[in-house]
Amino acid sequence: MNNPALALIPPRIQPPANPLKGLAFLSAFLRNPLEAVPQAVYDEDVSVNAVGGMQRLWVTGPALVKSVLLDDRDKYRKLSQIRLLSPLLGTGILTSEGAEWKWQRQASAPLFRHQELLGFVPTFVRATETLVERWRSAPAGALQPVDRDMTLATFDVISATLLPSADRTVGPAVESSMALFQRAGGWGLLYAILGAPRWLPRPGLISGARATVALRASVAAMLRERRAIEAASGESPDDLLHRLMCARDPESGQSMNDEQLVDNLLTFYLAGHETTARALAWTLYLVARYPDWAARLEEEIERVTGGRPVESAHIERLALVQQVIKESMRLYPPVPLLSRQCVTPTRLGDIEIRPGATVAMPIYAMHRHARRWENPDAFDPTRFAPEREAAIHRYQYLPFGAGPRICIGTAFAMIEATAILATLLQKARFAPAPGREPYPLARVTLLPRDGLPLKVELR
Ligand code: HEM
Secondary structure (H helix, E strand, O other), rough: OOOOOOOOOOOOOOOOOOOHHHHHHHHHHHOOOOOOOHHHHHHOOOOOEEEEOOOOEEOOOOOHHHHHHHHHHHHHHHHHHHHHHHHHHHHOOOOOOOOHHHEEEEEEEHHHHHHHHHOHHHHHHHHHHHEEEEEEEHOOOEEEEHHHHHHHHHHHHHHHHOOOOOOOOOOHHHHHHHHHHHHHHHHHHHHHOOOOOOOOOOOOOOHHHHHHHHHHHHHHHHHHHHHHHHHHHHOOOOOHHHHHOOOOOOOOOOOHHHHHHHHHHHHHHHHHHHHHHHHHHHHHHHHHHHHEEEEHHHHHHHHHHHHOOOHHHOOOOHHHHHHHHHHHHHHHOOOOEHHHHHHEEEEEEOOOEEEHHHHHEHHHHOOOOOOOOOOOOOOHHHHHHHHHOOOOOOOOOOOOOOHHOOOOOOOHHHHHHHHHHHHEEEEEEEOOEOOOOOOOEEEEOOOEEOOOEEEEEEO
């Protein structure tokens, strides 16, 4: 690379200069939905592209995003996300709407309060230590598949916090079902966004359906077993499952039946580990690539923890660690694309929106918008230093979404990622694998396309 300034830019997607049409759009979208997002979306607030007579909008302007996710939210629905995920997640919090969503959200909210979650920090640290122990059996400086390893660690965490007693049966079923979902991801996403019928053949449809049935059955069996154990012993462990079983809608007093418990358990499994794993993997890559930032983090972690295991009281004080995680989620948002479908005629800025229109909000492009970020493609965690962070528009930086459907696990994810990253940096140094730059690929989450190996030097 001749220009030294460019060497500072981590891998990014080169958007098409002009909007793609017809087959070119479909094939780019299937390959990588972000490769179908044209340059204009990074420069303008809204850009319209009509495919097959259907109104389709790319929206990245904060005021417009706010109107879709907050002010005019009743005019839109989450149809494509629900279609894609409801075979697995039924009508749980992520995949329901209206009154059905509201009471489940209200009933579950207390499980995810910041203070309650700090109690899980030892669990986060333990999962990280297990991973580091595994790395110890490899030669010093060996390449480790950090993307896979972060998924294992966050999977351990969600199993240990949701249902510590049952992960031996449920864990492998969730993992294989997730893998199938990702493999069929491009097609599933495309079909869902285009509104194709559910039965339309696509790669992975049948194997995915089989895995889903097996997975739901194993979670239901685990739930029955848990009820039986609790009834026999009169005792119940204080995990998230127990808290969910006791959860009540504050308005009606309603609690969840077994079907709804299965829906939400799977929702937390699915929504709650892969996203955080992606955030951590991309963050480790950036830390490996920018050793000066690694050194600043190490200094902060040593100062705050005194070299002892990370505790709940440290989380707030690991300020630079959190800035780096936030900047990493700006460049590589774990959920790269949100979308809504219009159901009632409305206006979005100057544009009249018709029922059936798809409003796609590419968070990846929003986070690199030319008008809103200085050097949008450069890694600069000081953007999230308190005095600068205050100037970022609420609807310009959305790794967790916004409005009433904002991620319920935001605090969980931030505490978990902070504890895991700080523990990893106490125990290891990371360096890029030569010739193996990761490339962002949008599926349900933002994957490193060919994996993400890093050199790991344990201390
Ligand atoms: C870095 C990690 C995470 C990221 C980036 C993330 C991102 C998101 C985003 C963008 C949404 C909104 C989707 C939309 O509006 O269409 C969402 C919703 C959701 N997330 Fe997360 N998430 C993360 C971690 C978690 C964790 C740890 C949990 C649970 C343990 C979780 C559970 C959920 C649930 C249940 C919803 C649906 C909320 C609702 O519709 O009311 N997420 N997440």
